[in-house]
Amino acid sequence: MNKILIVDANPYHLSIMFGLLEKAGYEPVTADSMKKGKEEVAKLPPGGVIVSAINLHGVSVVELIEWMKARGYKFPVLVIVDNLNAVELVEVMSDWKAVNIIQRPAIDKQLIEFVRKYAKKEKGSLNLGKQLLPRLSKEWQEIGRKIGIMAKSNANVIVFGASGTGKEQVALQVYLQSVRSQKPYIVIEAGGAGIIGEHDLQSGQSEIYTRIKNYFLQADGGTIIVKNLHLLNLEKQSVLLHILQEEHPDVRVICTAEPYLQDMVMKQTFRTTLLYMLKEYEIAIPSISDVTEDIPVLADTFLRMYADDCNEKKKRLDSSALKELRKHPWIGNVRELKNVIIQAALDTLGDTITASDLTLSVHGSVEPAVLPLKCPNEESRRITDALTKTRWNKTQASELLNISRNTLNYKIKQYGLVQN
Structure with missing residues (x-):
């Protein structure tokens, strides 16, 4: 979605153009002075277009265009004119100052046509955003049902799944469909810089505590989404546990995590009490x-x-x-x-x-460094034995074989193995 900057001093005209652009699928931004226009130009992402009145409070749009040129900004500028004054047109159109003229009386016809002509798209940078993608599988129908159930609850939730499965979208849907969607939500990246800090031994003050506590204060009555819970180190786990257990904030916590979080408890790298405070309910996301x-x-x-x-x-x-x-x-x-x-x-x-x-990577179709199986016949036999022993529990079978679940799925298809 392209951002379109509208620079115009008339609130009525700003409102009309804003509505036209928004309806056409663009993201309009407004400025009512050349000074404000310069500030907004500096924030425009690639692919933006500027639509400006020819004069604002006695200041010509040429000033804005020259300011942009001096700083290397090359956004196309469409200039709105009230009438076809030849002198003004030459001033704004010469030396490639403006790319085109929009006549204000015809703005409802010309605005979208010209913006569409000059708004450039960055191909290949598709952003999936917050939406849940359509699915047909019974597993995802069940996930949709669970989201609906959890939306009616106030229980803390962990959404488990491998990287790239859509955990964050599911976690966000639990929030968006809940009563707490009327209150704010804060997203914390467990392994990110947002909760990095030090503990002062002399004063006893913890920067980590202060940072995490502030997130809970900002989300009061709402929701905190913790992404990649498995990346939370023991010190941060202790702070989060203390806040939940001792301070009882009015905040719901929804987490995303990779499945090996469960193993971290067994290895004592993740606190059992914290896991079960956060995992009052869980949703498992399958790999595709x-x-x-x-x-x-x-x-x-x-x-x-x-x-x-x-x-x-x-x-x-x-x-x-x-x-x-x-x-x-x-x-x-x-x-x-x-x-x-x-x-x-x-x-x-x-x-x-x-x-x-199709350009399909072979980066993970087989993992020779991990896979302890060499001869195809032996491979097939040992995979069949592991699946039989675990009653076709693929997670347990992959652990027995010391291979990833994705590699196991690949091998099952390769050898045409089916559950009896």
Whole structure:
């Protein structure tokens, strides 16, 4: 979504243009003076367009354009004129100062047409945002049901899943569908700089405590989402446990974590009490290699989003491409699938994406450094034994074989193994 800066001193005209641009799918930003306009230009991301009145409070738009040129800003500037004054037009259009003129009486017809012409898209940078992607699998139908149940509860939740499975979107949906959505939410990255600090031994003051405590104060009555809980070190765990156990803040905590968090408790690198205070309810997100029926609808969604974002015709995947996508192990899960689909959409000249248009990484299809299986016949036999012994519990079977669950899924497909 492109940001469009509107520079105009008339509140009525600002409101009209804001509404037109927002309805057309752009993100409008307003400034009512040249000074404010300069401040907003400095904040514009790539792909922005500036729409400015020719004069504001006696200051010509040429001043803004010259200021931009001196600082290396090359955003296209569309100038709004009230009438076709030849002298003014020459001043703003000469030497490539402005890219075009919009006549104010025709603004409802010309604004979107010209903005669309000059607003550049950065292809291949698709942002999935906060939405839940459409799914067909029964596993995801159950996740949707659990989100609805948790939205009615005030219990703390941990959303488990491998990297790239969509844990954050699920966690956010629990908040958005809850009563607490009327109150603020704060996102904390457990391994990020937001909660880095030191403990002063002389004063007894803890910078980590102060930082985490402030997050709870900001989210009072609302929700804190802790991303990647497994990255929280023991000192930060102690602070979080103290706040929850001793201070009882009116804040719901929703966490995301990779499945090995459970193993960290066994290894005493994560506090048991804290885990069970945060895990009053849990939601497990499957890897897409476990729900391959979701791959076609996810891929089609990415193609549609890409087409809408770039104002292009939507491309399609043929049967050969879908076959390749279904058998790929997807170590990076949905994030990796999105990247593969967007790259194919960028590289493919026609309307149809075939298997040969896909760039599928082999980075994790097999892990020879970890996999203790060499001979194919022996591999198949040992995998079958492990699956039988664990009653086809893939997590337990992969632990017995000392391989990742994604590698196990790949091998099951490779050898055509089926549960009896």
